[in-house]
Amino acid sequence: MKNKMAxxxxxxxxxxxxxxxxxxxxxxxxxxxxxxxxxxxxxxASSERIASNILADRLKQLEASRLVTRRAYQQKPARYEYVLTEKGEGLKPVLRALVVWGKAYFSITKITPTI
Amino acid sequence: MKNKMAxxxxxxxxxxxxxxxxxxxxxxxxxxxxxxxxxxxxxxASSERIASNILADRLKQLEASRLVTRRAYQQKPARYEYVLTEKGEGLKPVLRALVVWGKAYFSITKITPTI
DNA sequence: TGCGTTACTTGCATTTCGAAAGCTATAATA
DNA sequence: TATTATAGCTTTCGAAATGCAAGTAACGCA
Incomplete structure (x- = not known):
């Protein structure tokens, strides 16, 4: 992973x-x-079918940008989980605005997330 | 220009x-x-220095997605301008949310657009 | 005739994306 | 004990997108 926008x-x-x-x-x-x-x-498992390498890359970038925190939820075998930081939670209004716009202009929209 | 996400x-x-x-x-x-x-x-002329081919491509995509309208503002020589449609104007809340978030979490932010 | 302006287009090297396969550690099952 | 399954990734490699530089077209102006 190279940083895209240093x-x-x-x-x-x-x-x-x-x-x-x-x-x-x-x-x-x-x-x-x-x-x-x-x-x-x-x-x-999300319906957009993200590629494994892309997901790993994005999670690392999100951690580097301090939008998410990675922590082990168990040892042996080591397994990890990701949680939004406050900075990450701060993006909810952006997501809400995108939902409003998407719903207004894409009739094919089926799922309506409640954020 | 190929369409990226048909x-x-x-x-x-x-x-x-x-x-x-x-x-x-x-x-x-x-x-x-x-x-x-x-x-x-x-x-x-914007400070982000977009490449000419990228700008041309994005304007075409925006027109194809009906977010902007392209029209000639003069003939001989033909010169064009771009204006937001209602669908394009509808993105203002998204931009506002991004401004709020960007201002809150990037100290280097100097310019504060009023949208 | 030559130069400047506007709105692009073209060529080409670099970068990123993405599908598929592989890897590591451990648990569960036959 | 050997095989299979699960979770969380990493690697490979061809295709697509990006971005810099240069070029083009149509016209006005000196």
Whole structure:
């Protein structure tokens, strides 16, 4: 994993946010975390079918950006879970706004997450 | 330009939204449009220094997704401008949420857009 | 005739994505 | 004891996206 955006492109808060969130998967992982998912296989089970390597990469980036915390929930064998930090929880309004917009403009929307 | 996400990955409104908005540039172009920028060179002048081909591609995608309208503001020579549709304007709450989050968690944020 | 402006397009090297297969440690089962 | 299963990843490699630089087209102006 190489860091994708080590420098800041500008001082704009939108730009700073997109440097972390600006791709097709990161906010979906955060959505799952908001829904209470914690484990690797739970994220893998989502209907968007994220590739294993992409998920691992995103979880590492989210940890590096301090949006999630990784901790072992058991030893032998070591198993891990991911939890949103306060910074990560702070993205709920962004997700809510996306839900509102998505519902308003995509008729194919079937599932309506309550965040 | 090939279309990046012709099919829908799921019925989730967040997923549907990210199929259009999920990259590092699209929401920045929309931010500029919200600020009243209309012309190619105005978008090019933004401090994030978008590449010319990427800008052209994003404007085409935004038009295809019906978030912006392209129209000639003069003939001979033909010159074009871009304006947000209602669907595009509908993204303001998303941008506002990103500004709030970006301001809260990035100290390096200098510019504070008022959307 | 030559230069500047606007709105792009093209070429090409680098980077990222993504599907599939593989790996490691341990538990459960035959 | 050997095999299979489970969880949490990592590796490989071809395809697609990105981004820098240069080029193009149509016109106005000097």
């Amino acid at each position: 420098f800041k492109r500008s001082g704009c808060p939108i730009t700073n946010s997109l440097d972390i969130l600006g791709d097709k998967w990161t906010l979906l992982v955060i959505r799952d975390l908001v829904f209470g998912k914690k484990r690797y296989q739970e994220f893998m | 099919f829908k990955r799921s019925g989730c409104p967040i997923t549907n939204s990210l199929d259009i908005l999920g990259d590092k540039w699209t929401l920045l172009v929309i931010r500029d449009l919200v600020f009243g920028k209309k012309r190619y060179q105005e978008f090019m």
